[in-house]
Amino acid sequence: MIGFRWCAVVSLPAVLVLAGCGSGSGDVVERVTEEFTAAVASGDSVRACELLTDRAREDVECSSLDVPGGTVESVEVWGDAAQVRTSDDVLFLRELSSGWRVAGAGCESRGERPYTCEVGGP
């Protein structure tokens, strides 16, 4: 799920290498994603909007949130940012002082350009 655990064993010096490895937040990211998609699916727009970053919340009407959802298939966490692929969607999350929050949902790839998202985005 998080593809960089191997790096703790392969290089020197140890302090720098450990710094280059991830934070092991994959489970929390997965849980927040599932909570967000469940809230959207059940129409709990208040809870869904609470799980958005401030920046993502600026651009949406909380009462009409609608993103694909789906079950989580993979999580990548790098520092304070994460990407979650579900069976139907790609989401981006950000770790803030209040915890992990959804920065983008309903995102579609545009090749080498940044994803475009129905909620939040670059």
Added chain:
Amino acid sequence: MKRFLRDNGLGLAFGLLFLATLIGQAFAGNADLDNRRLTDGGDPIGFWQYVASSDFAVDVAENWQSEYLQFFLFIFATVWLMQRGSPESKPADRIGAESDKDQLLGAHVKEQSPPWAKAGGWRTALYSNSLGLVVLGLFVGSWLTQSIAGRSAYNNDQLNTFQDPVGWWDYVLSADFWNRSLQNWQSEFLAIGSMAVLSVYLRQRGSPESKPVGTPHDRTDESG
């Protein structure tokens, strides 16, 4: 104690300078990262969290690798390449690995020569290249560390700008990795080349990196 300080002044002074500047870099880097995070919607991170981050690691490692590359190439290049008149260079008649007599090996070892210089065989062969090999190892280790920490920092930026993260091989072939590497390498090579040439014509009285002030420009292999 006083004698110890005098005998090790160069190593101690630069060791302390290294620690002071590394700490300074950590504070400045933390403030810089916090500024960037606030700009792109993130939250600031604490000092120790920053010191343990890939952002700090890659910034440190990319400079370390280039310094060790510089010394590795300088150590090996000065065996075969010369610069007439430079105190960093050998004279033309000593180009190459030199004789056992010049290097105090074989029948010419001294009683106080290092044990592996006296041992002969593979030990002496290895010890004869130990400085260059260790510095080469430090370069490779630092460069590898740069690639791993750099990928982590790069992927963090990728995700924060809503782009896909990349694998290690893709990162090693990326513009970010080579921009970080080459911008450091060019400055190291400039420093070596300019030092080799400037020291032909300019002097620093009392420094072993310079020839004695009155030495003719074309005189090689002399330091003062």
